[in-house]
Amino acid sequence: MRPYLVFLLLSMMTITVFSQELNKDQLLQLSFDSLDRIENEVEYGTMYSKKVFDAHILKAKYAKDTGQLAEAYRKRVWGEDFASAIKYVDSAIGISTGVHEKRFPSKVHYTKGGLLYEADRPDDAVREFVTAYEFAKKANDYEQIIDCFNAIAIIKGEYGHQERAISLLRLSLDYLNKYEGKIDNYDLTKLITLDNIARCYLQIKKIDSSRHYAQQGLDLSSQMKDLDTYRSLSALYAQINYYDGNYIKSRDTLLKYVKGTGDLSQADRLFYLGMIEGEIGNSAKKRRYFKRIDSLLDRNGYPLMDNVKEIFQFLIKDAISKDEEPMVKNYADRLVYYDSILTRAEKEIRSILWTEFDLPEQEASKKVLSDEIQKKEGTIRNYILLSVLLISLLALYFIKYSRTQKKLREVMDQDVEPLKSHPKKDDIAQMNIDPELVQSTLEALDKWETNLGYLDQKTSQNSLASDLNTNTTYLSKIINTYKGQTFSNYIKDLRVTYAINHLKENPQIIDTHSTIQIAEMFGFSSLDVFARAIKSKIGVTPAVYFRKLKKSNL
Template sequence: MPRFIVPIIICMVLSMELYAQKSSSDSTNTPFSKLDYEAIVDNISKHQDNPQLLFKYINAFTKKAKKENDTLQLIKSYSFAIFYSKLEEHKIKFADSIISISNKPAYRSNFINAYYLRGIAYYNMNSYDKALEDFLKVKKLNSNQGFDYELDLQADYNIGIIKNRIGEYETSVKLFKKAYNYYAQKDDEVYALNILPSIVDAYINLKQIDSSLYYNNILIKYLHNTNDNGLLPYYLLNEGAINLQKKEYNASINSINKAIPLLSEIKDYHNLQFCYYYLGVNYSYLNDNEASIKNLKKMDSIFLKIKDIHPNTRKGYELLINYHKKNKDQPNELIYVNRLLGIDSVLTKNYKRLSKTMFKEYDTPKLLVEKERIINTINDKNQISKKYLSTAAIVLIILVIVVIYYFNENKKNKRKFESLFNKNKDIENTPIQIKSDDTINLNINSDVIDDILLKLETFEKNNDFINSNLTLNSLAKDFETNSKYLSKIVNHYKNKNFSNYLNDLRIDYAVHKLQHENVFRNYTIKAIGNEVGFNSAESFSKAFYKSTGLKPSFFLRQLNK
């Protein structure tokens, strides 16, 4: 759980401090541009508590190195910037700068270390796939020439941290123990002990209680013999997790409650998230639902703050959903269902891509010893995806899509209704002017055209179109013309065929009557259709929808509102 204290960063800074100690002159009042490198580094060391002034000296360092075209000094200035920057995005930018200028044999170690430092920054930003790429790059570059075993070991350790997040616990504990044994044999107590919480965490995930207890006891013995309590909260958190597996729930709660203030003080939100998750699970086993939900909601609040979650804490959201479902608290149940859908989407995306990267690139010449393990586990690479894309989630997603679809359709229909309601449905009998070329295009005498248009105007004004037995032939007969002429004129001047022309007149008439006659609204759909000239409810509904984009039942409901 705790994030590894990176040896490379420490070594780099120590070397810089030694370099700084060579200068003893006080250059505080000297202009930045006139300071030599030693004086600048000396001032960087002196002003670590003043970030604004500190970065002025780092910028002066960078400008001087660029001006003098001194690559080594420029690398040092970017290294200072990485170490003192608070934002991981800035660290990545400076690491990129080192990579861009150091890909030469003379700066090989700087080139490789920059990838390592960038990998740490990506990990701290929760960009685990990019972090993995950089750690694999470190191993590949390191294997080519001048092999640095400790650098390879540290890259392996960080790969183990990432593998631990995607459920590759056996491999991660193997990598952790490899690093721990190396530093323990070197009597490098600080580095060795910083690895212990990760070993314990991996064994907890493997549910190997004896092994997790063994390594956690090594850690507490060290803490009892020193005044360094930096690892105490991780010992307590792991102790709480172990006691939870042992079903010693009250002991687990006690340990975790001791860890919370210590982790809060150092703002380790990732492990605080685990604390509240474990408390929630403990209290659920003790049937104290109120305390369980209270702590799980604290877990959720941390997720909202840091926008990251460990896959192992996902069960906490299932407990939240089931609790609110059992209590028929639908608003809160929906909140956590939506939250879990979002979390599953992120986890499925991030960890599926991470697994593909790992299985594709982890098999390098320097990692042949891991090949057998990868082959054995490659069949399980979709395990996490299957876990999170459960049947309930799929059903819920489909339901949400359907609800959203009908919501949008209803919204569009309301807009159509408002447009239709506000539209003037009174038929305007504006005389249609016959253009000079109409007679040529229609091949009909202008007097005939004028006569038919006048009769159509009267036909519309008198609402003669509501006759259900009306046909093109019968109307042509009434107009004392032939159906061919009538059809051509309707198509040309009304821009629609006779059937659509007739239906649109009837629908406009029906809408007008529905808007202005309350009694008409009480008719059935079939009766309204019959009243305006349709022979069936089906033909009326179909024509109404075609003309207005709405179903007559929806239009009636909105009118009655």
């Protein structure tokens, strides 16, 4: 773990020494730490960035430093096309057995998994995340183990197999409970896992289990003062109430939280509001809600979402009953489109589903999962068959599907700001710390923020306390009181705020980097944490934000 003092010195050196591009000989004279600093700041995909990475590779070869060479190959993927990136990451993997850093093999396979996922090869991505898990387990890197579990669960759940996703998420909770003291971002990691598992259980209609984990997530998000996640989980709890038949209570909560969210989250909540109105006999309101969903989906290029076929089947029947022929054709096109998506996805699901992930903890549940999966596949096939039958009955109204994508609205009108806090006198007094020590620590913390120290992935509460010449207890109290957040949330907020504003000013980064590479640039080691941080801060996923930046840059 690189000390903060070295990081600060490198930041200062960057201002004086690295203000201009260096030639090959100058780069080779730098230390590995200095090269690392430049690599973290250089614009990827440029001739100069490639020169820097190549100098790192050459210097490592001269020094016969296998660890540095492997890390240089791993970083060389940044700004490269997929084929070149895979060659470099495979080169890093090829020599990783000679690297003394025990965590590196897991890190490099996790990187490859992210590249494959970005290239729409989810089955291969799962295999790499499994390999990353195996290396992380050998290194006793518990946080990386949970990151791998979450990455695999996300892919499994994304392709419709929530049972296997749940199995992995339950393992994540087991590891969190067992190794709490060894996981830096414990609260945030647990909150993410609780949110994921509650949603997976809801999707397979296991309401009691979904309620159990949603309530735990609500309690933890309240304790962490994570208002965005609390609102999201409150909306999820309202959906649980719908399945329990508590329609009015569910409706009141959903109406409270339906606004101020991303388009897809809003569409999901509008679906349940529409279903509630249908249950209480108000078909006209149900139709209005479902039409709003169609508008939201249109604005986002018609992505796949839960319950989408049920929405358009209702709209088709409603339009037929009103002799609205143009609308019947439009909604039928939507249904055909989503049928084709599900049909194509079924092949990918089958491949992902049977990717081996043999853990002793899972062996006992394999047969049960297999039976449930086969049953679910049969249900999907029957559902598709019924949909095709419905479409054939409406053949006179169908026309070939022609989809156009509208420009997305701008995400923000102005730069986002880090969270602010104004401590009360009583809170300051309760810290019981010398005011001069508090003031000096805050000044050092401000200087650290100005120098972008939080972008270093290796930053932890222990290392920062040491660099600021204080202890973790004092640092935790000061951050909680003056920043209004826990340490992990404070670091996450600084990183995501800087990422959002920096990408807005430099949208070309999006064209030359995958999401995992962008996450690493801003200090995130987990795709899931980065995505949730973006979603929590501005209400949209990274993919939606990136598309908006590209459109606004045209």
